[in-house]
Amino acid sequence: MSERSVADTGPGAGGRVERGIEYGIEFGVSWRRIAAMVERYWYLLRSSWPRLLELIYWPAVQMLMWGFLQTYIAQNAGFFARAGGTFIGAVLLWDILFRGQLGFSVSFLEEVWSRNLANLMMSPLKPIEFVLAMMVMSIVRLLIGMVPVSLLAIGFFGFNLYGMGFALAAFFLNLIITGWAVGILVSGIVMRNGLGAESLAWTIMFLLMPLTCVYYPVAVLPHWLQVVAWSLPPTYVFEGMRALLIDHVFRLDLMLEAFAINVFAFTIGAFGFVLLLRSARRHGSLIQTGE
Amino acid sequence: MQSRKAPESPVTATVPAIAVERLVKVYQRGMAVDGISFALPQGSVTGLLGGNGAGKTTTIAMIMGLLTPTSGTVRVLGADMPRQRYRVLHRMNFESPYVEMPMRLTVRQNLTVFGRLYGVRGLAERIAELARDLDLEALLDRPSGKLSSGQKTRVSLAKALINHPEVLLLDEPTASLDPDTADWVRSCLERYRTAHGATILLASHNMGEVERLCERVIIMKTGRIEDDGPPAALLARYGRATLEEVFLDVARGRVRETAQ
Numbered sequence: 001m002s003e004r005s006v007a008d009t010g011p012g013a014g015g016r017v018e019r020g021i022e023y024g025i026e027f028g029v030s031w032r033r034i035a036a037m038v039e040r041y042w043y044l045l046r047s048s049w050p051r052l053l054e055l056i057y058w059p060a061v062q063m064l065m066w067g068f069l070q071t072y073i074a075q076n077a078g079f080f081a082r083a084g085g086t087f088i089g090a091v092l093l094w095d096i097l098f099r100g101q102l103g104f105s106v107s108f109l110e111e112v113w114s115r116n117l118a119n120l121m122m123s124p125l126k127p128i129e130f131v132l133a134m135m136v137m138s139i140v141r142l143l144i145g146m147v148p149v150s151l152l153a154i155g156f157f158g159f160n161l162y163g164m165g166f167a168l169a170a171f172f173l174n175l176i177i178t179g180w181a182v183g184i185l186v187s188g189i190v191m192r193n194g195l196g197a198e199s200l201a202w203t204i205m206f207l208l209m210p211l212t213c214v215y216y217p218v219a220v221l222p223h224w225l226q227v228v229a230w231s232l233p234p235t236y237v238f239e240g241m242r243a244l245l246i247d248h249v250f251r252l253d254l255m256l257e258a259f260a261i262n263v264f265a266f267t268i269g270a271f272g273f274v275l276l277l278r279s280a281r282r283h284g285s286l287i288q289t290g291e
Numbered sequence: 292m293q294s295r296k297a298p299e300s301p302v303t304a305t306v307p308a309i310a311v312e313r314l315v316k317v318y319q320r321g322m323a324v325d326g327i328s329f330a331l332p333q334g335s336v337t338g339l340l341g342g343n344g345a346g347k348t349t350t351i352a353m354i355m356g357l358l359t360p361t362s363g364t365v366r367v368l369g370a371d372m373p374r375q376r377y378r379v380l381h382r383m384n385f386e387s388p389y390v391e392m393p394m395r396l397t398v399r400q401n402l403t404v405f406g407r408l409y410g411v412r413g414l415a416e417r418i419a420e421l422a423r424d425l426d427l428e429a430l431l432d433r434p435s436g437k438l439s440s441g442q443k444t445r446v447s448l449a450k451a452l453i454n455h456p457e458v459l460l461l462d463e464p465t466a467s468l469d470p471d472t473a474d475w476v477r478s479c480l481e482r483y484r485t486a487h488g489a490t491i492l493l494a495s496h497n498m499g500e501v502e503r504l505c506e507r508v509i510i511m512k513t514g515r516i517e518d519d520g521p522p523a524a525l526l527a528r529y530g531r532a533t534l535e536e537v538f539l540d541v542a543r544g545r546v547r548e549t550a551q
Contacts (some may be wrong), residue, residue, distance in 0.1 A: 036407030114393040126379045281359040
């Protein structure tokens, strides 16, 4: 991709680009600027050991707690003895979802906390490049947290997440897209409403936890709530995980349905972000990024 | 500071660097900017004066494309803001003590990130040059959050100059600085302007600063332009010895009788 993007090319750029810019959507992206933002967040992570530790310790605590619980139950119930690893698998996949969203949102919050948002919004960095950089960083943060914890799961409980093979890739893709869809929307809300909305970044995913059936099958829910659960892409992933670990079947149909809903959810998130950015520009939120 | 070639641009020198026409910004709490118009020729240095709430920062934010006008137009180097902002943002920059650099990053890391965002070629050399010019060499590897106010201002100025901006917007660049550091910052701005012929718009409460740096002064009050002209002409018009006295006349509503 050239250094100068489509939108920089002057009056001949064409009507599609002009309309896109008018609606806050930028079509051309500069990988150099995305890399610069990733570098910025990497500098930050590298400079702060508490930030690095925070990425690892909570997933590790969760995994250990659920792992020991599962070990105890498996020793006393025949079904759970067959359903080896569902709790540990669920907690690891849940962390992909939760940490994926949090990694995205925290990168954005770092800019608000450091009062740097106006510097970025005044620079040639386009919103789409900013979003792409936060997506990359959410994966980086996730890997820093999940790789050591998944290795611990092998050591403590003999549960090998990577043994899921292609299924793990499908689970990961669907969960991370849901995380980004929620993260992008939360970032837009913080951008528009200030740090008063920060708590959303930390808690919003827990609203989904009971509905996405992380630790139990969808069939446990009342019928009317099952309809809601099936409208959420992570539900398909957790059902798919149980099918894989209990019945040893990879449900591609569930993954494709989850992906289709994810495309819709991400579109809604991105569209919401664009609307909130436009609203922030109208209300002066970009120059007053406090409470 | 080294001078450089004029950038390739479809915009000719006849186009104002900044053109503001009938600009209005209304917030829910009321009118912030009320139909102001002005045009700044390329290479000019203009001071934007006014008390708190006069509309200076709102005007600058609209020029930067951070704020959408309620009505009216802003054009920077011929580009309509904020609609066409990506055509010109790489040719502008700004500095304000109210916007900070990430504190945990070192000065060098911050300048590197912003240099890359602005697509600066020869970035390492540019950072070394700015460090020399702004006396930052000893600070380059220190976290930005550990610097004093004066040092932070110099770093912000380095960030503002990293892309050799043709249009530089400064919102109270010497606020909360001691007189020595403030004087030093003004000298840097004068050197940059002389070397590069940049257009500078400077919002300030410091009348001495405006008198020293600016060839034109726009005085705002409650969102409107109350007066506009070269400092000498304003002094003559109001029969005052200093811009501060002129400012007080405007702020206290003694405009008409004094000016007339």
